[in-house]
Amino acid sequence: MLEVLISVPTLLICTLLSTLVVAVFLTQYWLTERGPAAARFWCIAMWIGTASSALLATRETIAPELSIGLGNFLAALAYSLTWAGFRAFEDRHVSRIALAAGPAAWSLAYLFSDTFAADMSLRVILMSLVVSGYSLGIATELLSGRRREALPSRRIIAVLLASHGVIYLLRIPFALVAPVTDGAAPSVSPWFAIFALEIFLHTLIVAVAMLVLIKERSEFVFRYAARSDALTGILNRGAFMDDVSARLLRRPDSGVLMLFDLDHFKSINDTYGHMAGDQVLRRFTSAVSALIDDDMIFGRFGGEEFAVFAPALDLEHGLAVADRIRRDVARLSIGHFGETISITISAGIASVVLSGGDLDRMVAAADHALYRAKAEGRDRVNLAGPAESLMQVAGRMRGPEPGHAEAGAVL
Numbered sequence: 001m002l003e004v005l006i007s008v009p010t011l012l013i014c015t016l017l018s019t020l021v022v023a024v025f026l027t028q029y030w031l032t033e034r035g036p037a038a039a040r041f042w043c044i045a046m047w048i049g050t051a052s053s054a055l056l057a058t059r060e061t062i063a064p065e066l067s068i069g070l071g072n073f074l075a076a077l078a079y080s081l082t083w084a085g086f087r088a089f090e091d092r093h094v095s096r097i098a099l100a101a102g103p104a105a106w107s108l109a110y111l112f113s114d115t116f117a118a119d120m121s122l123r124v125i126l127m128s129l130v131v132s133g134y135s136l137g138i139a140t141e142l143l144s145g146r147r148r149e150a151l152p153s154r155r156i157i158a159v160l161l162a163s164h165g166v167i168y169l170l171r172i173p174f175a176l177v178a179p180v181t182d183g184a185a186p187s188v189s190p191w192f193a194i195f196a197l198e199i200f201l202h203t204l205i206v207a208v209a210m211l212v213l214i215k216e217r218s219e220f221v222f223r224y225a226a227r228s229d230a231l232t233g234i235l236n237r238g239a240f241m242d243d244v245s246a247r248l249l250r251r252p253d254s255g256v257l258m259l260f261d262l263d264h265f266k267s268i269n270d271t272y273g274h275m276a277g278d279q280v281l282r283r284f285t286s287a288v289s290a291l292i293d294d295d296m297i298f299g300r301f302g303g304e305e306f307a308v309f310a311p312a313l314d315l316e317h318g319l320a321v322a323d324r325i326r327r328d329v330a331r332l333s334i335g336h337f338g339e340t341i342s343i344t345i346s347a348g349i350a351s352v353v354l355s356g357g358d359l360d361r362m363v364a365a366a367d368h369a370l371y372r373a374k375a376e377g378r379d380r381v382n383l384a385g386p387a388e389s390l391m392q393v394a395g396r397m398r399g400p401e402p403g404h405a406e407a408g409a410v411l
Helices: 008-033 037-057 064-089 096-112 114-118 120-144 154-169 171-177 190-227 237-250 265-272 274-291 315-330 359-375 386-390 404-409
Strands: 256-262 297-302 305-310 334-336 339-341 345-351 381-383
Touching: 008 037, 008 190, 037 064, 037 190, 064 096, 064 114, 064 120, 064 190, 096 114, 096 120, 114 120, 120 154, 120 171, 154 171, 154 190, 171 190, 190 237, 237 297, 237 305, 237 359, 256 265, 256 274, 256 315, 256 359, 265 274, 265 339, 274 297, 274 305, 274 315, 274 334, 274 339, 305 315, 315 345, 315 381, 345 359, 359 381
Parallel strands: 345 381
Antiparallel strands: 256 305, 256 345, 297 305, 334 339
């Protein structure tokens, strides 16, 4: 009954049309946007998948060497290129051996084994292994990149593709228990029809996944650019304040804020030039990034001032971390056209507890401690005392005070 309701040739034609539509859109995106390598792999895969569906749909009217031999070879190649596209999407090297493994396995078996070419069950088993291997590989690639780039659709697409890989493996026991011969016309087999429907649905899922991931990647890049500092790549001031505020909403009773300022930075720019100053800022950022924990938030406040929020530390441990950063930065030797530049930093630290969980107060308190450190000789770390931490900030962070700009002029 089910095989009457589900027409395998019709499903293959629908698969052909769906891959054709996606191939056209991906080609337009690739040519006009000069899209990434992933789009190139996916575009080629969709065109090859279209050709494969056309050949497989005509298996009862054209020679088996074309419909079965070439059609399945192109199907395996389309899957391998799709896997390569997801690999490239994650900025990973695409192994030529892995890329060629599936298509090569089919070609060798079909061309050099008459038994394999004549036995549909053997063909089903091999293609099931090829398709499942690439599908599970794609799911693994998507899941492995979720920490680096938290795209909203990653997990659900990975689950759907992994499910397809597992479902496709189920064709193997069906082929062994209820084999279908070429002479019996596989289009009348209930299990063959069901799996043909699943292939059609999977093709739609992959097509949508490609377009959705391209869209989400573009949005992620734009959001990252809006939140990051162009020179150093870390959070800009607005993004830093937003992330710390969000963290304080979840845990308003712990954490410390560290403000860092590079000593005599203006003299570095005046002596060596602004390119050297940019290099110093980047080296400082790299050094701090290597020293802080993953749960800490690091951002550039502007100019030569930076901030680190450590949600799990108290003042004592925050002081130890800031002082370690100060010592390590003082040991940096930054080369610039044969010159060696050394830098020192001053730091001010304020705690969430003493600031009453108010971010503006905490920033103002750390700012006072920082400029006290600079006034006391620089290259030191100062803690914000209770008086500094609890003072009112008139509804916002204080602006430059009399003498503040002059102090910065000799940094």
